[in-house]
Amino acid sequence: MTAIRALARLKQTLAQSLPYCGGTFELPSDSFELYYGRENAKFLNLSKTANNPDALNSLQSACEPAQFGRHTETVLDETYRKAGKMDTSEFLVRLDVVKSGLLDVVCSSLLSGDKSRRSVTAELYKLNVYGEGAFFKPHTDTPTNSNMFGSLVVVFPTPHSGGTLVLRHHEHEWTFDSAKLLAGTSNRFAYAAFFSDVEHEVTPVTSGHRINLTYNLYWADLGLDGIVLSTQPDGVNVLQPPSANATDVGRILSEVLEDSSLLPAGGTLGFGLRHAYPFPRTWDPAVDKLDPLLLLPILLKGSDLALYDACDALGLEPKLKFISETDDKPVLLDRAVQLSVMEIEDPEGTMLREHNGVVVEEVGADFEPSEEDIGKSVRPVHWVTRVGAINKLASTYIHYGNEGVLSHLYMTPCLTVEVGPVGARQTSRAK
Template sequence: MASQKSFESAVNSIRTFLSARPPYCNGTYPVSPEQLTLFYGSNGSNANRINLAKATPQELGKLEAACQLATFGVNNENVYDESYRKAGKMDFADFATSFDVEDSDLLNLVDHGLLEGDDEQRAIKLELYKLNVYGKGSFFRAHKDTPRSETMFGSLVIVFPTPHEGGEFILRDKEHEWEVDLAKSVSESSQQPCVSYAAFFSDVEHEVRMVTSGYRVTLTYNLYFAPVGIMPCPTVSTLAPYEQTLAEALYEIVTNDAVLPDGGYLGIGLRHMYPVEEGTDVTDFRNYLKGPDAALGRVLSALGLSWNVRVFYRKVDSREYLHSRIVDLSKWGQMCCDVIHAIMRRSGAELVQHVHIYGTRKSFYGCSCLDWSEDSEEIQETKYVQLAEVTDLEDNISQVQLYVMYGNEPTVSYAYVKLCIAVDLPFLGARSINRLQVQ
């Protein structure tokens, strides 16, 4: 039997794997001068033309003047507030550019830089969103991109080679922060014209710092996963080298006889957040996981483990649930706990009992998670599923209630929540794990 120390080492390896890789990629891409021509105009006005490889300050000022004031979304409303965002915007119907991202190799760079493993081969759907002009004094404070569908996974920002200073691109993910100076990337490139780019997962907080001189001209694209058919099940031998490390850590856990000997769920909190609306079946995200989350799913499948995506509800009137759907608990106000419990159960939620990894009850909030049920006949008839928390499972009660969300557009129905993977681990006598390959 593996020691508790080796188990803790395996858990730390999983946590490190999920958080190690930056949630973005960036670089420069060479283009011809002809590809940097931009046509723009609106409301029946004559079209204007500008070459962004050699645009004068006067031409860029005219482009900025043709833009609308950029707003941002707060819940379901468009808000204009120069203390939060100051920039110009132009909708895609009002401009055209000779640079075709889909007809270039840039999308392949994004594929390999942002996605991992088998996902690098997945088709990406690209949607042109907007053109933005940041003149002197312009900025956009920290925000997350507004989710538009369950298949939207990221954004691509292209910065044209117009002279400017400032406007650094800042990304934040939990305690990590990255600064990307896209203007500097262009200025340090070769004599051939080029654009700089940054692609990132859409749940990552980001901001544009103040432009101190010149004009920062950008195109933004929304990135979607294309629909997938039946995906082949990976094997341990086909895992990428960096996925082998994760496989070894998971193998250490699931082959430990002391881990859920009577069966139950291993709960692994996902790194990224995902766009949902009320009623969303989160199991659909099995095919749309991002970055290290997708790698985690591939490794679990390669080990022959049954798993799916779930939403975790902690401390719902002293109860805890795993659910395949999003339930808006704010609708039920101050109803008694048994009524809410009945609602959750009828909607398909599984009542879970937290246990330590070695099978003993786990205490939360100063009391046993079963204390509330001792005198309840109705609850005593309820079947629990044991849940061992491998990495942190974040509470989703507050996230599915109404809250103020700052984004680049008002959101009508979608909001980001934290999800988890629940690994269905059979009891010891029925447990069969694919063996690791010795490298």
């Protein structure tokens, strides 16, 4: 009973971590300047256009209709996305998200633990103009490579109503109402940043113009420390507190392990991760030397990272795995398996024989192996956080993205950790 309660607290702590952050950011007037148009260059200061809808209408007319990704194609369908877009080759903005300190604020809010110290790059992706009636239905932003982990949206203080950004992850939903945050201001940007696997939509703009920049966020320099401001610059209003708290997760996990009713004889704890990660859609073990699953520890986000770090710190060895739901029992895989291999006649047998797969069986928190369990080839696992459909190795699914590139697929692996018997839980050296 106590183990169940302790595990429930761990589950709750892992689920509390927010996959987004947002706020407003005050900057000097020239930061709102925009130059656009190649032949007939135009200049606008978007902090000074409150009484100049004509200037905003001209900007809107200079945009092209925004497309989006449906599965592998990039399509135009104004019943799904109605907005104007401008490519980066067509405009220049004065705003510098690095020099202004905005990227640091985003990193220290969104990233947890050591990751907030790692270098991140923000690549300007598009300028969008949402006039009255414009919207973008639910989608996730399309990953173009494995280092992309999120998106940053920066909204200019042009008067508008509607155009709320709605974010969804697991069973949670959050709204980011740039119109309200910016009402009556002309010297602030509203910003929201979220992990790439967060589904989001922009509700219809009901008046005015919602003008925003989008940036792709990448891990810049894997393994190297980045520079993060220790103090917040003036004029920042952060709506969300910093995300996942590795210290809390570590403290609760350690209490869980002290509980003698949890796997008294030791065993395997399993966690379905909360975030999806971009994996190359195809990879050839003979050519691409590094298994994409081996790179995953340095790509972990939010509470997934907090959990991984907490296990490490407690002397447990966290392992990242794929789980494949076959007709019979799920199979755990410790490597990425080329998807086409799964399409052959006996995928389960192939995974077990050729890919080191292990059949797993779900057991309760108080599981102790009996005589007949010993020597069985199935691995008993107590799942602390559920593995669901999202954790399964997916080969095809309809994907609504912001682009039709499908070089990468989102997949949500799971984490397993071996724990020793009560009193001797550590299975590796604590860090």
